[in-house]
Amino acid sequence: MNYKFLPQEDQDIFTAIKREEARQSEGMELIASENYVSAAVLEAMESVLNNKYSEGYPGHRYYGGQEFTDAVESIAIERAKRLFAAEHVNVQPLSGSPANAAVYFAFLKPGDKVLGLKLDHGGHLSHGHPVNFSGMLYDFVQYEVDPATGLIDMDRVREIALRERPKMIVAGFSAYSREIDWVRFKKIADEVGAFTFADIAHPAGLIAAGELSNPTPVFDVVSTTTHKTLRGPRGAMIMCKEKFAKEIDRAVFPGMQGGPHEHIIAAKAVAFGENLAPEFKEYARQVIKNAKTMAAEFLDAGFRVISGGTDNHLMVVDMTNKGLSGKEAEALLDKVGISVSRSTIPNDPNPPMNPSGVRFGTAAITTRGMKEEDVEKVVAWIEGAIEARADESRLDKIREEVKEFCLNFPIPGI
Ligand SMILES: *Cc1c(COP(=O)(O)O)cnc(C)c1O
Numbered sequence: 525m526n527y528k529f530l531p532q533e534d535q536d537i538f539t540a541i542k543r544e545e546a547r548q549s550e551g552m553e554l555i556a557s558e559n560y561v562s563a564a565v566l567e568a569m570e571s572v573l574n575n576k577y578s579e580g581y582p583g584h585r586y587y588g589g590q591e592f593t594d595a596v597e598s599i600a601i602e603r604a605k606r607l608f609a610a611e612h613v614n615v616q617p618l619s620g621s622p623a624n625a626a627v628y629f630a631f632l633k634p635g636d637k638v639l640g641l642k643l644d645h646g647g648h649l650s651h652g653h654p655v656n657f658s659g660m661l662y663d664f665v666q667y668e669v670d671p672a673t674g675l676i677d678m679d680r681v682r683e684i685a686l687r688e689r690p691k692m693i694v695a696g697f698s699a700y701s702r703e704i705d706w707v708r709f710k711k712i713a714d715e716v717g718a719f720t721f722a723d724i725a726h727p728a729g730l731i732a733a734g735e736l737s738n739p740t741p742v743f744d745v746v747s748t749t750t751h752k753t754l755r756g757p758r759g760a761m762i763m764c765k766e767k768f769a770k771e772i773d774r775a776v777f778p779g780m781q782g783g784p785h786e787h788i789i790a791a792k793a794v795a796f797g798e799n800l801a802p803e804f805k806e807y808a809r810q811v812i813k814n815a816k817t818m819a820a821e822f823l824d825a826g827f828r829v830i831s832g833g834t835d836n837h838l839m840v841v842d843m844t845n846k847g848l849s850g851k852e853a854e855a856l857l858d859k860v861g862i863s864v865s866r867s868t869i870p871n872d873p874n875p876p877m878n879p880s881g882v883r884f885g886t887a888a889i890t891t892r893g894m895k896e897e898d899v900e901k902v903v904a905w906i907e908g909a910i911e912a913r914a915d916e917s918r919l920d921k922i923r924e925e926v927k928e929f930c931l932n933f934p935i936p937g938i
Contacts, residue, residue, distance in 0.1 A: 525566065525937055545938050550927045552862045552902060556726065556838035556885025557698070559755045560892065561791070562798060563937040568791035569757050577783045581773060593786045600789050603796035607732040608740040610763035615792055616776050616784040620725045620749040623760035623776075624650040625657060627745055630768065630775035631692055631719050634661045639685055639718070640694035641676070642666040644868035644876065646840070648698045648723065665690060669870050674831030675702055682712045689716050695739070696723030696747075699867050699883050701819075701834035706739040722746045725760075727836045729753030729887070732799050733808030736836060744768060753811065753837055753887045755804075756795025757788045807890060811837045814886040817896040821903035830869055830881065838885040842869050846910050850879045853910070857882075859919050860909045861926040862902075892933035901929065 531538040548560075573596065579586040582594040582601075597615060604613040617623035632638065641647035645668050649656045652664025665688045670677040685693065693713045695704055706722065713720045722739035728748040730736045740746050745764040750756035764772050777784070798804055812835070819833045828842040843853045850866030857864050867883035874880050886899070894902075905922050912918035
């Protein structure tokens, strides 16, 4: 970005931003939840829409002067509806966790039973973790992945649902690399009279592009972040059947939130416009090709990939047979300029702060233009760093190679 005023007014913040730009340019981003937005999305976020209060919804606001905020928000809603074939969309949630809070608030009472995926099997904090509001307010019970295959065992899901009779079933994960059988989830929920809630925070962009199956026509309600594979500003949205529209809108405002962030909603609209273009379909295809290549390369190099591969943009790799923990692998790869996040593996013998696995994702490097042959190099560097982990000079050499390589792939907006 070209900063005109900030360097004159605030050197401290300007310097930190410039250093972060360099860090992003020189480093290899494999954190599965991250991506790079376009310069147009960045520009929408820095607009004067930031200055406007617009509590309420288009056509029904609590303050005057809403001609243009109404236009912006209506465009965002219309584009999101087209992307996901949604009957109703609320684009105001500030992020994924607040969106999920609003969904629970709309459908449940405190103490109600909810069935979700176990956290160390790939679920999210907001799906019932005891330290999160969701685990404190609602009675979460859990299904698991099959330890042998790494896949969700749908027969077990049904068994647990019949036994527990939850009021809601949550499907959608932070660290699950496989297609999800939405229709089967819906059938099970119908059998026990539960609401169906899909949290597609991670694969939303791949779903919007038509590369993975879409829960929106099947489920009662769907939430997603807008900043992961959807490649928009940090934020979220909720989609639902028309019959739940009032409850969802009321749960977001005035239930959970005050004034919406219209500059972010404008950036969501711009990103959705990009998501609708044919180039984004190409992008989503390449993300998956890159992930499949990465998983195959890891398997070739003797790593254990949970579920044996991937259908989406991410994978979890068990580091145990390489003689280091997920946390050690994260720190080691950081040394060579490769960012990853440690991750639990199903039935992890180690605690969540020091789990056995690492999660890798290809959404960000694909935005930079990396293809299958580049991914092969990336895995070779990861393998090399793990082999050379006691050899500082070899690690330095890998770091230089990674940096030089990354600088060939510019980041939008820098
Ligand atoms: C990332 C994520 C969220 C939370 O998003 P934030 O914007 O970080 O609050 C919610 N659910 C799932 C499944 C996620 O992966």
